[in-house]
Every structure is written in structure tokens, then in C-alpha cells.
């Protein structure tokens with residue numbers, strides 16, 4: 360059973376640090392001077408524009424965004440409220456569609472997919488974490504996680520409860536498995552939401568202000584958990600206005616008025 364000490368297996372990806380590899384192999388592509396990245400980007404966004412039609416006219420939210428994220432990276436997209444962060448994340452997760460431009464995730468052009476295919480693709484390939492957790496209030500914690508597995512069908516029915524319990528153990532909540540979300544704290548709910556995001560063992564996690572609704576101490580614990588997942592080989596993209604969260608990333612990209620401004624190394 361995939362589980363805790365050996366949590367949800369992640370397919371080996373070239374370019375991701377691995378224990379016994381020579382030091383150069385353990386560097387991320389952008390850290391190797393004078394070389395081109397040896398792997399394809401996991402996310403490749405090009406010429407992305409998104410405008411919303413409102414009664415007051417067109418509101419441009421993204422104005423020509425190009426972005427590449429490499430396997431195994433922890434990237435933070437940092438900017439003020441209204442800068443376009445949620446819009447960008449909605450394009451990368453396929454929750455919304457661009458006005459123009461391309462979004463490739465693991466080589467798949469998600470902007471061209473039908474809604475049905477996109478929903479199935481998202482269930483199998485992507486873990487999404489939201490600011491307000493978005494757990495189903497009438498289901499127990501374990502049911503919230505098994506539901507994500509029921510939807511995708513990646514794991515056989517007989518394995519789902521054990522796997523959900525293993526994921527709850529990974530986030531330190533196995534003793535609360537039968538509670539409903541309102542019976543645990545906000546920080547604990549976000550941990551469950553992270554466990555749910557891992558339900559189908561996606562290589563890519565995307566989080567929209569994952570600590571935005573938590574006090575700073577609780578937020579620190581959630582960040583430790585996310586960072587640990589990156590260290591185990593997952594790719595993480597977080598959008599945030601929180602400098603401390605952004606500072607934990609390998610790479611921070613600033614967004615302002617729908618445009619990516621600059622990049623800086625994170626931690």
C-alpha cells in the first residue's frame with residue numbers, strides 16, 4: 360500500500376534531486392551555469408491573455424504571460440491583490456480558459472481540451488489547494504479524500520480507504536479521520552485539503568493562497584508540509600501576496616497588472 364513512511368509514490372523525473380546522483384544531476388536546470396535545461400518544462404505558458412467581460416467593459420486580467428516551471432521546482436507567484444494571480448492559477452489548472460495563448464502541462468495542451476476531458480485530466484494529474492480549503496462539509500475527513508479517488512479511478516476501490524488513512528497519517532490527522540471538517544481547526548482543515556490534493560498521487564501541486572486564512576504559526580506548519588512534499592520530488596506552484604510564503608520558494612516571480620515583472624531566487 361502506498362503510504363506514509365513511503366508516501367504516495369512519485370514517478371522519478373529527470374532533473375529532480377535524487378539521493379545517489381552526482382552533484383550536478385541534483386542541481387535544478389537553472390542552477391547549472393551555461394547549460395540548457397536537460398528536461399522539458401512541466402508547465403509551459405506562452406502569450407497568455409485573459410480578459411473578463413463585464414457590464415463596464417473588458418477587464419484585462421492577464422496581459423501576455425510567459426512562464427516555464429521545471430519538474431521538482433517550488434515556484435511562488437507573488438503580487439498584490441488584483442494583480443492576476445488567481446486568474447493565472449485558474450488557467451494553469453484549467454478551471455478557466457484563456458482569451459488567447461497556450462497552456463501546456465506535462466506536454467498536454469489543456470486550453471484545447473473539452474470540459475469533460477479536462478475534469479478527468481485534472482483529477483488524475485493535478486492536486487489543487489485553495490485558501491478556504493473547500494472540503495465537503497457533510498463528509499468525514501476520510502470520505503473527503505476517498506471521494507477524490509472515486510472520481511479519478513486511479514486506485515482500485517479496495518485500496519482507497521487505506522490510502523486515504525495513510526495520507527491523513529502523513530499530515531498528522533489519522534486520529535480525526537471520522538470527524539467532519541467543522542470539528543477540526545482551520546490549519547487542520549488545510550492539512551486535510553493537502554492530503555486530498557495528494558489522493559491520486561499527482562506530480563504537480565498548485566496552491567492559491569494556501570495560508571491566507573491561517574494564523575502565522577499554523578501557516579508555518581502548512582508551509583513545512585508543502586515544502587516537504589517538494590523535497591520528496593513533487594512540483595509546487597503557489598500564488599500568494601504573503602512575502603514569507605514566497606520566500607520559501609526556489610524561485611519567486613512577481614506579477615503586477617497582469618504581467619510577470621521579475622524573478623528572484625527564493626530560499
Ligand code: ADP
Pocket residue numbers: 411412413418419420438439440441442443444445446447
Ligand atoms: P489576484 O488573484 O492577484 O487578486 P485576480 O486574478 O483575482 O487577482 O484578478 C485580476 C483582475 O481581474 C482584477 O482586476 C479583478 O478585478 C479582475 N477579475 C478577476 N476575476 C474577474 C471576473 N470573474 N470578472 C471580472 N473581473 C474579474
